[in-house]
Amino acid sequence: MKLSKILKNGFLIVVACLALSACATSKKSTGQMQGDVYTGTDTVEYLASGVPDRVFFATNESVLTTASRETLRKQAAWLRKNSKITIVLEGHADERGTREYNLALGERRANAAKDYLMTYGISSDRISVLSYGKERPVDSGSNPLAWSKNRRSVTVKAN
């Protein structure tokens, strides 16, 4: 199980590299994807200057990408500086899955983000998790780019 996750992650990075080199030749100004992970900024909001509020996932996955980990480290630094703030991690899935499975998947994604924040010193007391499954897409389109924006965990200030 763990090994397969690691292997998949490794594969993801390879795909990401390929996508990057592809991007170098054919420029896409908005809504880029690496593999099928969204890397654009269209829907991203900021918790503070330079602290993006969300991370994105590959289809059916809850593994954090390199970019996601970077975002979460920024969130952790911000949370350490603002020790009174509590947060809700809202996990989401795209519309291409059954409703109940997606509820579980959203919960798993939000927890992946929570675990990472905790390894950077944020107490679990300050974090709650809420899965919306596929109920609250941010992009209502039915296409791979829209779906990539919707596979996300969003950090929301709770107080």
Added chain:
Amino acid sequence: MKNFLITLIIILIPIKSFGLIEVDITRGNLNPLPVAVSPLSIDEKSRKNFESILKKKNIGSEISLIVENNLKVSGLFSPLNKDAFLQEPDIANLKPRFEDWNLIKAQALITGKVSYVEEKLRVEFRLWDVLAGKEMMALAFTTVPNNWRRVGHIITDKVYERLTGERGYFDTRIIYVAEEGPKTQRVKKLAIMDQDGANNKFLTLGNELVLTPRFNPTSQMVTYLSYFRNLPRVYLLDIETGTQEVVGDFPGMTFAPRFSPDGKKIIMSFAKDGNSEIYTMDLENRIVEKITNHPSIDTSPSYSPDGKFISFNSDRSGYQQIYVMKSDGSNVKRISFGKGIYGTPVWSPRGDLIAFTKLHKGKFYIGVMRTDGSGERLLTENFYQEAPSWSPNGRVLIFYRETKTDSKGKGFSAKLWSIDLTGYNERQVPTPTDGSDPSWSSLLSN
């Protein structure tokens, strides 16, 4: 619901005889049986009484229209145009002139009579085999006038049972989620309606997100997921009294609830720390049991009708697949091995099949397989559809289907659809708003 007080009085017990018409429902029926539904006759005094109570000009005709529509929608029968009927309803009910009905190619004929008796609605009806020239069935019942639509459904159930040899599914209701608003901010309400889309009623106001309602075996209780106070939890709702309560005291999201076949337990998933497991809660003593134990997503549980097994979907193999285990959680076996991912297994009321949703190469399918995973049959393919629920006789599945939106996110809709187990007779089920997550009730009468 018990106080509906439908009393059934059998006037004549049908005599079993050879050569009477039968409808085979095991195969797709491409030649539906031509049937004449004569308007139920009514005397002028009764007609006026019902007109003032129910605001319907001729309740006899209205009831026969319900029967006609049910028969047509079943796909097994083809009701004939009333303009071609030669015999008056009252005379036909006494003694049909079979030559006349034969002439318009009717093979079965339904006649009847409605009357107003002591503030009640009394209905009698007869089913006739036109070719054999014989009465197949005669029944009468009395109920409160407001139940007139149910009278039409019960007549259809009786006719269906007599002609197919199987239980009917017309005197039933559907609970579902009514949807409105933009896709990114859908407002969802619990709604209940008759199987044919009539008598739609909203059960919640739409203030909080609600999902996946399911009936208990007596169809008086519903279990569903509500985001009340932003805490997604499984709830229990009594339809008659409107009282609701949270099921269990779990420190996290509970979801995907269903009743056990005896109605005594709720089976559901509980998600914690990124892991969803299946639990049951006994509704009498509140004892909670953990059924699965695996670091993967285990959800969408559904009991076999004898309560001995549970099917569910899990991604323990890497992707969502269907598994079956004993009801205590032992003997977990994967049963789906076809190409694609599989979810939402639901055990048929007959116990021999499991209906499911399948995703393969970007298309969604509703299908059925035997409970060991063999004999997979895909009934319908579409852009998005899921969550089948069985009619109580196990012959029809209801599910929901969503449309693809364009690049601007326009054109989204969610509708309820039904399809026969044969893969034929796919139909949209009418709802006043968009709808999803349908659950079919048991037969309300008898």
